[in-house]
Amino acid sequence: MSDYNVRLQWQRVTPDFQYHSYDRKHTIYFYGGPKIDISSSANLVRNPQFQTPEELLTAAVASCFLLTFLSLCCKQGYVVNHYNDKATCILDETIRAVSEVILRPEICFQNDKKPDEGSLQKLLKDAHAACFIANTLKADISVNPVILSE
CATH class of the missing domain: 3.30.300.20 (K homology (KH) domain)
Incomplete structure (x- = not known):
């Protein structure tokens, strides 16, 4: 059996925490490798510069x-x-x-x-x-x- 691990980090960066305005961007860190920034899908509030x-x-x-x-x-x-x-x-x-x-x-x-x-x-x-x-x-x-x- 193998296991694979990532670390995910999100932090509120907006002054409010309202559904249509809070930032969905979060970061996944791959152990021994790069990190990748992710956002929500297009049917929510998407930041197009990040993957979903x-x-x-x-x-x-x-x-x-x-x-x-x-x-x-x-x-x-x-x-x-x-x-x-x-x-x-x-x-x-x-x-x-x-x-x-x-x-x-x-x-x-x-x-x-x-x-x-x-x-x-x-x-x-x-x-x-x-x-x-x-x-x-x-x-x-x-x-x-x-x-x-x-």
Whole structure:
């Protein structure tokens, strides 16, 4: 079992503490690494210069899937030249939860080390099944890849 820790800090900086005016900016410190400033999502009082928890969740799912996918490809002898993802998180306010995360990876393999369609689908399925972050969420995770030529 592994554990991962962060430290979160928020401090009131406004003279009042009213719902529409208090500052939502807070800082997360990663042990052994950088810090990141975060604010609330756009449906609240957002400071656009900071990331939101929803964006961090989307990034965590996309990053976990990428790392799992690359690991599986490497172990099976496929060579990935580049991978770009335009991931989206859908927040369903009627259930007050993230209902779906959509991954749209653009993947370019080295031509002579490229999986066939059946092997690619298995890689995608296995990467999804082995992704710790995706397995933690109740939300649907869909993967809609585009395979690019070298």
